[in-house]
Amino acid sequence: NPDSMETLIFSNFVGAAALFTYQEGKLELLRVNEKYTRELAMNLSAQEVIGIDPRQGMDEDNWNIYESTIKAAIASGEEETCETWRSLHSKCCGEDRICIRNSLRVIGKAGTQYLIYSLVQNITAEKNSYQEIYESDQRFRHASEQINVYAWEYEFGTKRMRPCFRCMRDLHLPPLLENYPDSAIEMGIFPPDYADMYRHFGCELYN
Numbered sequence: 001n002p003d004s005m006e007t008l009i010f011s012n013f014v015g016a017a018a019l020f021t022y023q024e025g026k027l028e029l030l031r032v033n034e035k036y037t038r039e040l041a042m043n044l045s046a047q048e049v050i051g052i053d054p055r056q057g058m059d060e061d062n063w064n065i066y067e068s069t070i071k072a073a074i075a076s077g078e079e080e081t082c083e084t085w086r087s088l089h090s091k092c093c094g095e096d097r098i099c100i101r102n103s104l105r106v107i108g109k110a111g112t113q114y115l116i117y118s119l120v121q122n123i124t125a126e127k128n129s130y131q132e133i134y135e136s137d138q139r140f141r142h143a144s145e146q147i148n149v150y151a152w153e154y155e156f157g158t159k160r161m162r163p164c165f166r167c168m169r170d171l172h173l174p175p176l177l178e179n180y181p182d183s184a185i186e187m188g189i190f191p192p193d194y195a196d197m198y199r200h201f202g203c204e205l206y207n
Contacts, residue, residue: 010031010033014033014119015035015119015121016033016035016036016038016039016119016120016121016122017032017033017035017036017117017118017119017120018030018031018032018033018036018117018118018120019031019032019115019116019117019118020054020115020116020118021113021114021115021116022070022074022113022114022116023112023113023114024112025067027053027054027055029049029050029052029054030050031046031050032046032049032050033046034046036049036120037049039120039121039122040088040098040122044088052088057086057087057088058084058085058086058087059085062084062085062086063084065082065083065084066082066084066102068082069081069082069102069104070104070114070116073104073105073106073116074106074114077106078105079103079104079105080103080104080105081101081102081103081104082101082102082104083099083100083101083102083123083127084099084100084102085097085098085099085100086098086100097124098122098124099122099123099124099126099127100120100121100122100123101120101121101123102118102119102120103118103119103120104116104117104118105117105118141164149166150163150164150166150167150170150171151163151164151166151167152164152167154180156206159178159179159180160176160177160178160180161176161177161180161181161183161184162175162176162177163175163177171189173187173189181195181198181199181202185198
């Protein structure tokens with residue numbers, strides 16, 4: 001009923017959402033709201049989105065992730081979440097590959113057919129940013145191996161330090177140091193005269 005409270009909530013207050021059925025490996029998209037179409041960022045209408053086979057834009061690996069999450073939601077009766085990449089095509093925007101965070105919950109069942117409620121979030125920009133950071137970090141680490149520079153990765157919360165390959169090779173450090181910097185000081189990496197200065201430097205960096 002387009003005038004029902006449920007329709008009002010679905011269309012305006014729940015974020016980017018869709019309803020679909022799942023039965024023995026087959027999906028049928030029944031309904032999406034406007035926020036869902038905007039989240040795809042492909043200038044597609046609701047009817048155009050519904051006309052797309054949800055499985056069509058996913059490769060085998062991503063489909064397996066998605067279907068496994070559906071099955072987990074069926075088994076648990078709770079909301080289950082996954083992240084999948086898929087390809088979409090529109091006349092306006094051409095073809096694009098996007099990453100979607102899917103939160104799935106079963107809200108109905110008829111025989112072997114399940115009605116599933118899906119909230120989606122387009123996290124493509126977030127994933128691309130992580131990838132850029134990772135690639136930049138890899139380039140930095142590779143360059144560091146070629147010159148006389150040591151790179152240490154330190155987690156303040158856990159006091160764990162992971163040294164670069166050059167550190168492990170030249171300073172005979174293990175791949176992981178617990179209770180850093182005290183463990184490195186005890187190993188003699190820092191001369192005793194510099195120990196307190198280095199601890200103070202770490203505190204200032206943390207603050």
